[in-house]
Amino acid sequence: MIVLWLVWTYLVASIPFGxxxxxxxxxxxxxxxxxSGNIGATNVARVHGWRLAGVVIALDVAKxxxxxxxxxxxxxxxxxxLLGAVLMTAFLAHCFPVWLEFRGGKGVATGAGGLLxxxxxxxxxxxxxxxxxxxxxxxxxxxxxTATLSIVVFSWWVDPAVLGVVLMLALGILLTHVPxxxxxxxxxxxxxxxxxxxxxxxxxxDADRVLxxxxxxxxxxxxxxxxxxPLEPTIPPED
Numbered sequence: 468m469i470v471l472w473l474v475w476t477y478l479v480a481s482i483p484f485g486x487x488x489x490x491x492x493x494x495x496x497x498x499x500x501x502x503s504g505n506i507g508a509t510n511v512a513r514v515h516g517w518r519l520a521g522v523v524i525a526l527d528v529a530k531x532x533x534x535x536x537x538x539x540x541x542x543x544x545x546x547x548x549l550l551g552a553v554l555m556t557a558f559l560a561h562c563f564p565v566w567l568e569f570r571g572g573k574g575v576a577t578g579a580g581g582l583l584x585x586x587x588x589x590x591x592x593x594x595x596x597x598x599x600x601x602x603x604x605x606x607x608x609x610x611x612x613t614a615t616l617s618i619v620v621f622s623w624w625v626d627p628a629v630l631g632v633v634l635m636l637a638l639g640i641l642l643t644h645v646p647x648x649x650x651x652x653x654x655x656x657x658x659x660x661x662x663x664x665x666x667x668x669x670x671x672x673d674a675d676r677v678l679x680x681x682x683x684x685x686x687x688x689x690x691x692x693x694x695x696x697p698l699e700p701t702i703p704p705e706d
Contacts, residue, residue: 550585558574
């Protein structure tokens with residue numbers, strides 16, 4: 468029965484909701500060939516806006532939340548080993564979906580959904596961290612990696628029993644974000660939103676172009692206007 472549940476979890480969590488939603492309501496563009504080419508909510512937000520991205524986020528979270536919640540209901544005495552196996556199955560299914568020849572997303576929303584069903588008291592603070600860092604940095608990858616680090620700290624502090632599961636998920640998220648880390652080091656990571664500024668709106672100083680995230684060598688480069696980096700000093704406009 469447990470094996471069947473893991474198989475069901477993998478098949479359901481393999482559903483590429485980013486592709487499904489944008490195909491149904493996003494027009495003729497294939498999300499896999501536009502923007503970064505990723506099927507996740509970040510690329511959906513870049514290409515189609517936050518309305519469709521919000522739907523994708525909710526569905527991707529559900530892919531992780533429902534299998535773990537179902538396992539808890541079916542096996543009330545299940546330990547963290549079983550629940551962690553279900554969570555990681557959902558995470559890996561999103562990253563390596565059988566329906567898309569094992570080319571999927573980065574698993575942040577699905578992993579967060581699984582942790583929400585497993586340990587909501589450590590997941591919700593990490594969601595707040597993600598929102599805060601996204602607002603300040605404007606970059607989804609920075610927010611995801613910071614929230615991942617924070618949830619390791621929260622689980623160690625609040626509920627060490629889930630620390631093993633959290634560490635496995637954190638390692639998986641780190642590995643899926645290796646290309647983002649390389650772009651961050653080179654200063655080429657594309658921003659998702661304009662960073663929040665307090666006091667006054669920061670001026671756009673130039674029109675530097677940043678190479679959009681995409682698989683190297685598979686498509687011509689896509690360029691877009693650079694959003695100012697909140698960590699760089701800004702020069703006030705001339706009077």
